[in-house]
Amino acid sequence: NTKEIHGALQGTQQQHTSYQNKQPTPICQAPKKLQQTLQICNSMFPETTINTTLTRIARNIKNQTAKNQHIKNCIERRYQNFQNNTSKMIKSILKKYTDPVILHNIRTHDNIITEPDEIKTAIQEHFKNWTKLNPTQTELWQEWANEYKPIQTIDSTWYDTTTTEIILTELENIIKEAPNTKATGPSKISNEMLKHLGPQAKLM
Template sequence: DEHFSTSPGSFISSALSVEYRSIVLNRVLVVIDSKPTLLTDPSDIKQAAIKHFQSVVTPPLIQYSSIDEFSSRWQRAYTPLSDIDSSLYDSVLSPILEDEWKSTLNSMPNNKASGPFKISYEMLKHLTGEAFNLSLILANACLNQGDIPADWREAL
């Protein structure tokens, strides 16, 4: 599936026929000049929703693109230690092998609640062929890109 490489989350949702529910706002009550006002025009509702969430949600944390942008205190904390051999990390950074993946999946406990994608450990344990290979590719892609879905992190 073309979504697998471009959008793994969409691929999984599509494969599992995940049904998303949404809330449709066709009117919004806002306070303008100290008096309640009912908005029904879709563009006004959209603007009111944007304004609301911009004021409710805190601004994102600062995104750093390089360690050089850190304060000197954090640069010292995150600078690699010279007395540690970097080759120690080679095995951690190498791709997951098929037998390692199979062993990891088989070590997962049974009878646990499924996550948001409704995939149970039992389902993962029974993957074979192409499905098993795609799950391994997905796991390695997540590790290589350092992009592990938040729901997966919570499950760990």
């Protein structure tokens, strides 16, 4: 991840500098060969064909200009994030984002809510009631009381070692025996990465 972030930051700076230094070529400086080409086209093709061709060329130029402007805006925004909002910059590089939940309507048992303010209120009320206090039904407790009593056949000393501090040798053996090429899970830390930990990292 560090190399990926470093490379992206360098690329952003280079792209920003390139766009800052790049100057567009004025249309008035177009080569004379283009004018000659248009004259030849006028003599070879009907006027409608020329108009259609020019319209298509103009549309392509406009689309390309809009695309270039969009790219420039994205580079500028990333550069500004690099300067003023590094956390957003890193999230963008690592593609870490959360899609917002947008509800256009809520259907109840007798109504459909479409107003944004009413939707927010309905959501708040739903989670407020969903997490409300659920008291124990004391009249049914006697039926389950025996199920929650300690089991006499379990020796409490069996669990004494669960709170024993893990020594470094034990940790190294577990890491050494861990299989490779396994899914990392939410932590994104693979067994191969753990096997390359230094002594200082293992003590942490």
